[in-house]
Every structure is written in C-alpha cells, then in structure tokens.
Amino acid sequence: MVDVPYKRTRVKISGATGQNAIDMLVDKGPDDFTIIVDGLEIPVISAKLQRCANTAAAGWTATVAFDDIDDDLLEVLTPYRYPEATCYIGGKLMCSGRLYSVAPELADGGRICVLEGFSYTIDLVDSTSEPPYERQNITLLQRALELVAPFDITIDARLKVDPKFSRITMGATETIFAHLAKLAGQRGVIISSTVRGELLLIHASNVWDVLGASVGTLDEGETPVTKFGAKFDGRKRFSQYRVWNKSPGVKYARRAKGTSYTSVDERVPILRRSTIQARESPSGDISKIAERKRSKQMIEALTIEFPVSSWYAPNGELWRENTIVTVRSKTMFIPEGFDFLIKAVNYEFDSNGTLATLSLVPPQVFTGEPVDEPWLEATDTIRAARVARFL
Numbered sequence: 001m002v003d004v005p006y007k008r009t010r011v012k013i014s015g016a017t018g019q020n021a022i023d024m025l026v027d028k029g030p031d032d033f034t035i036i037v038d039g040l041e042i043p044v045i046s047a048k049l050q051r052c053a054n055t056a057a058a059g060w061t062a063t064v065a066f067d068d069i070d071d072d073l074l075e076v077l078t079p080y081r082y083p084e085a086t087c088y089i090g091g092k093l094m095c096s097g098r099l100y101s102v103a104p105e106l107a108d109g110g111r112i113c114v115l116e117g118f119s120y121t122i123d124l125v126d127s128t129s130e131p132p133y134e135r136q137n138i139t140l141l142q143r144a145l146e147l148v149a150p151f152d153i154t155i156d157a158r159l160k161v162d163p164k165f166s167r168i169t170m171g172a173t174e175t176i177f178a179h180l181a182k183l184a185g186q187r188g189v190i191i192s193s194t195v196r197g198e199l200l201l202i203h204a205s206n207v208w209d210v211l212g213a214s215v216g217t218l219d220e221g222e223t224p225v226t227k228f229g230a231k232f233d234g235r236k237r238f239s240q241y242r243v244w245n246k247s248p249g250v251k252y253a254r255r256a257k258g259t260s261y262t263s264v265d266e267r268v269p270i271l272r273r274s275t276i277q278a279r280e281s282p283s284g285d286i287s288k289i290a291e292r293k294r295s296k297q298m299i300e301a302l303t304i305e306f307p308v309s310s311w312y313a314p315n316g317e318l319w320r321e322n323t324i325v326t327v328r329s330k331t332m333f334i335p336e337g338f339d340f341l342i343k344a345v346n347y348e349f350d351s352n353g354t355l356a357t358l359s360l361v362p363p364q365v366f367t368g369e370p371v372d373e374p375w376l377e378a379t380d381t382i383r384a385a386r387v388a389r390f391l
Contacts, residue, residue, distance in 0.1 A: 019120070019154070019196055021086045021096045028091030031311065033349035035062045035115065037076045037099050038083040044349065045112065049087050049094055052344035052359070053321040053366075054190050054299070056177045056199065057122040058095040060087045062115045066104070077102050077113055085117040089311060089318060089347055095119055096197040120153050120197035124176040127151070133170040140183050143168065144201065147176045154198040159189065185296065186278060186289050190366065204295075204366040213324070214339055216314025220329040224310040226355075230332050232375070236301035239268035242275040243290040263290035265298070267373065299365045302373070303343060304332065306358045311347055319345045319356050327360065333375035341366065 047062035087095040101116035139162040192200040241263040328337040340360035348355040
C-alpha cells in the first residue's frame with residue numbers, strides 16, 4: 001500500500017534549476033529531500049541520491065504522486081522532454097542536471113511516478129563522439145575540451161601538470177567518458193562531477209592534499225551506526241598488475257625491451273595476475289600506469305559499504321565524498337579505530353526517515369602510496385600479544 005500525498009502544495013522556485021542553480025533553499029529543514037524540475041518543486045514519497053568521488057555523474061531517483069488535474073506537474077513529467085532538474089539535501093544543492101527517466105504506475109493508493117535524474121555529465125557517459133578518432137600530441141584537458149564542447153558542459157580542471165600523449169586512439173563505438181577515463185587512468189586523474197553538473201578533472205594527489213581533519217568518529221553500536229557487514233573478497237585483488245606497451249604492428253611484445261612493467265601487491269600471498277595494454281603512452285609511463293591499475297583494483301576490493309542513520313556527520317555537516325571519517329569497529333577488525341576516506345555517499349529518504357550509506361576506503365588507494373590495511377595490522381597486533389604471553 002502506497003500513501004499517495006495528492007494534497008501537498010507544489011511551488012515554483014525561481015532560479016533553482018540549471019547550471020546556475022542557487023546554492024541553498026533557505027526554507028528547508030535539515031532532513032528535507034527536495035526535487036525541482038523546470039523550477040517546479042515536486043514533493044517526494046521516497047528518494048535516493050548518490051554522489052561519488054570517481055564517477056562522472058551524480059544521480060538520484062524519486063517516487064512522487066500525480067493526478068490528471070495537476071497541469072503543471074503533468075507538463076514537467078511528460079516523457080522525453082529532458083527538463084532541467086536539481087536535487088537538494090537539507091536545502092543544499094547536491095546535483096544539477098536533467099530529468100531523464102519517467103516511470104508512471106497505478107498503485108493501490110493512486111498514481112505514482114518514479115523519476116530518475118542525473119548530472120549533465122551523464123550525456124558523456126552514454127554518448128559516442130564524431131571523428132577524428134586519432135589525435136597526436138594532445139593533453140588530457142585538450143582532448144576533454146574538444147569532446148565535451150558540443151554538449152555545452154563546463155570543465156573544472158584541477159590539474160597540477162598535464163603532459164601530452166604522443167598518440168591516442170578512440171573506437172567509433174567507445175563512449176566519451178570511457179575514452180577519457182582510459183586516458184585519465186594513465187595520468188593519475190580522477191573524473192568526477194561538481195554539484196552544478198560540471199565535469200571535474202582532479203589529480204588523485206590533489207584529493208589527498210586537500211583532505212582535512214576527520215569529520216568525526218563512528219563507534220560500532222552507537223548512534224548513528226546501524227547494522228552493517230563487510231565483505232573482504234580475495235578475488236578482487238591480484239598479486240601482479242602487468243602493463244604492456246605494445247605498439248600497433250608489433251606481433252611479439254615480449255621480444256621488445258622495456259615494454260612491460262609489473263606492479264606488485266605484496267599483501268596477496270599467491271599468484272594472481274592481471275595484464276592490460278597501454279598503447280597511448282610511451283614506455284616511460286607504463287610503470288605509473290601499472291601502479292594506478294593496482295590502485296584502481298584496490299579501490300574496488302577495499303571499499304566497505306557502511307550505513308548510518310543520519311545524513312549528517314558528527315561535526316554537523318552533511319556527509320560528503322572526499323572527506324575523512326574515523327571508524328572504530330570490532331566487527332571490521334579495527335577496534336582501535338582507522339581514518340577512512342569517504343569515496344561515495346548514498347542519501348535515502350522515505351516514510352521511516354533518513355539514512356546514508358558511506359562507501360569507505362583507505363585513503364592511499366587514490367594516491368598510489370602503500371595502503372594501510374587496518375584489519376591486517378590489528379591481527380598482527382593480536383599475534384604479537386599472543387607470542388608475548390608465551391615468552
């Protein structure tokens with residue numbers, strides 16, 4: 001049974017959508033989840049928003065009610081209009097882009113519609129490009145600018161250095177984001193989006209440089225920590241990450257000197273090997289590519305989904321990606337606590353209240369530095385104490 005709130009007032013809010021959307025809605029409470037489409041605020045029954053440090057677009061879903069006498073609402077929900085849409089959490093702008101998906105249905109309590117919106121940058125995730133598919137002596141930012149220009153999307157580039165690629169190629173069916181992500185991975189650059197839907201290019205080392213103090217400590221069993229579990233999956237890690245720099249026309253890459261490099265994960269005690277090719281980069285770059293490949297795989301392997309019963313960190317601010325939080329948990333083998341980087345935040349709203357799920361990783365996975373794995377260090381401490389008792 002779905003409670004369909006037909007009688008809620010819908011309000012036109014000037015300036016609340018578009019790339020210049022206002023930063024703050026002053027009349028909203030801290031637990032309000034607000035969706036605005038074409039300037040029309042639409043009350044939600046339930047909703048979710050995800051922001052992630054290393055994906056090109058933020059996205060939200062919302063279940064709303066509608067009837068056939070609300071002309072303003074019917075207009076903005078008309079399928080395939082691609083109207084501008086924004087999402088606010090606690091009155092704060094969190095995602096600016098468009099409404100892409102409209103899924104109406106007849107429920108027990110009346111008509112409802114499930115909406116999906118994304119940052120403007122989602123068009124780069126879905127779209128391919130026009131020729132030329134091969135470019136020479138071009139930087140990552142230059143390549144991004146020429147591919148993004150037709151979409152009228154702004155690029156926020158925070159790059160310390162931006163060396164040129166001697167040669168790059170792009171498949172005719174390859175999406176723009178996939179192409180840029182491949183290049184970015186070879187330069188240690190993270191591709192993300194801003195709250196205004198701009199494409200964000202930032203060096204992983206820059207993220208580490210701007211990280212401040214922990215936003216607070218989460219203790220297992222105390223508010224706002226809810227039930228949770230972690231899975232440490234050994235199949236997501238490899239002991240060797242090998243990169244081949246095989247040029248087109250070279251049939252046997254093994255015969256060429258200096259064409260491969262292997263990055264080693266010393267925490268994996270068995271042989272597990274992953275191999276990739278990096279044709280766009282000279283041989284001198286492949287060691288960095290291998291290290292970044294290892295870091296990327298470790299991001300996936302070491303991410304822990306951690307639910308909390310509030311949108312707000314202990315310091316009173318909204319949970320945000322690219323910030324640090326301290327967690328103390330015997331369940332996760334870190335009873336003494338560890339400082340995690342928040343890679344992503346999922347905000348949820350429904351009739352039961354608010355919930356956030358934090359995607360936590362050791363901070364070093366983005367920088368290529370040796371990764372602190374607190375669960376291993378904790379077991380090392382236990383072993384040492386055990387040995388000491390018998391001495």
